[in-house]
Amino acid sequence: MGSPRLAAVAALATLGALAGLTRLFAAEAFTFSGDSMETVLAKGRERTLLTGNAFVRTADNEIRADSMELSGADFRFIRCRGGVRVVNSEKGIELASQELFYDRREKVLRINGSVVMVDRKNELVVKGGFLEHWEQSEETVIQIAVRILKKDLVCRSEFARYLRPEGRLELAGLPVVNRKGDEYRALKIYVDLDQDTIRMEGEIRGKVVSEEEPAEEQPDGGAP
Numbered sequence: 001m002g003s004p005r006l007a008a009v010a011a012l013a014t015l016g017a018l019a020g021l022t023r024l025f026a027a028e029a030f031t032f033s034g035d036s037m038e039t040v041l042a043k044g045r046e047r048t049l050l051t052g053n054a055f056v057r058t059a060d061n062e063i064r065a066d067s068m069e070l071s072g073a074d075f076r077f078i079r080c081r082g083g084v085r086v087v088n089s090e091k092g093i094e095l096a097s098q099e100l101f102y103d104r105r106e107k108v109l110r111i112n113g114s115v116v117m118v119d120r121k122n123e124l125v126v127k128g129g130f131l132e133h134w135e136q137s138e139e140t141v142i143q144i145a146v147r148i149l150k151k152d153l154v155c156r157s158e159f160a161r162y163l164r165p166e167g168r169l170e171l172a173g174l175p176v177v178n179r180k181g182d183e184y185r186a187l188k189i190y191v192d193l194d195q196d197t198i199r200m201e202g203e204i205r206g207k208v209v210s211e212e213e214p215a216e217e218q219p220d221g222g223a224p
Contacts, residue, residue, distance in 0.1 A: 030104075032056045034068070047071040054080070058104055060135060062087045065100070078102040084111075091138070092121035095131075107135040117142075119164065122193065125149040126162065138164040146171075154178040155191065167194035181209035 035052025047069055050056075054068040056078060066082030079101050086095040086102075086109070097115040102108070110132050117126040117133070117140065129144025140162040142148075148155040148162075148169060158173025169191040171177070177184045177191060177198060187202030 030056070030058055032068075032070070046075075048075065060088055060090070060107070061102075062089075063100075063102070074105075076103060076105045078104060088135075092119060093133075094118040094120065095133075097131075109133040109135070115142075122164070122167070123150060124162075124193070126160075128160070140164070146173075150193065152180050153191070153193075155189075157189075168192055183207040 032050060032055060034050030034054040036050075038049045038051075040047050040049075048071075049067065049069050051067045054065050056063045056068060056070075063078065063080060063084070063086050065080035065084045067080070069077075069079045071077050071079070079099075081099055084095070084097045084100045086093075086100065088094075095109065095111070095115065095117050097111045097113060099111065099113050101110045112130055115128060115131045117131060118124075119126070125148070126140065126142055127145075127147040127149075128142035131140065131142050133140045142160045142162070144158065146155070146157045146160045148160060155169060155171055155175070155177050157171040157175035159171070161170040162168075163170070169189075171189040171191070172187070175186065175189040177189050179198070183206065184198055184200060185203075185205040186200035188200070190199040190201075191197075192199075
């Protein structure tokens with residue numbers, strides 16, 4: 001008879017923990033779903049694992065992935081794996097990757113591995129091998145095979161800093177900027193997206209493509 005009673009107590013404890021978890025999420029406008037869920041209740045190792053169509057909605061973001069792990073005090077940390085997609089509709093930011101770590105208290109996103117960030121409001125696409133994004137300051141650092149694409153503008157470097165409120169890019173690590181066929185190289189390149197200006201520092205090189213002027217028409221009957 002001891003085993004059924006222990007099972008019942010364990011079941012009640014699990015339900016109580018999940019109820020508390022639900023209240024916590026509801027108080028912070030935090031919801032989640034998935035095909036299956038596993039919760040570890042051991043003190044100091046508390047975590048919840050969502051697998052299959054995992055989904056989390058925070059005050060700022062909607063996050064989808066194949067699997068997610070919620071951990072830390074008050075489930076502060078979210079770790080995602082497989083088919084990760086983050087959408088911040090208010091700011092017009094979207095992220096896609098295979099892995100993601102999110103600190104929802106500090107509002108910091110970190111991604112190791114191939115990542116694509118789309119800034120729909122500024123019509124900008126950012127690609128790289130590592131990305132760190134601070135939501136409060138709207139600053140993004142991108143590293144490893146960085147590509148930044150905007151209409152008539154292509155930037156390549158090994159390091160980039162995107163200051164979204166100021167509309168500025170800072171490029172380092174063999175930076176190259178192509179604009180309407182013109183190419184610019186330097187040790188550091190600064191691009192003002194709002195003012196459409198480029199500033200360079202150190203070992204500056206450039207290649208400008210001149211537009212061909214239309215040939216003058218000969219008057220009728222005139223000899224060349």
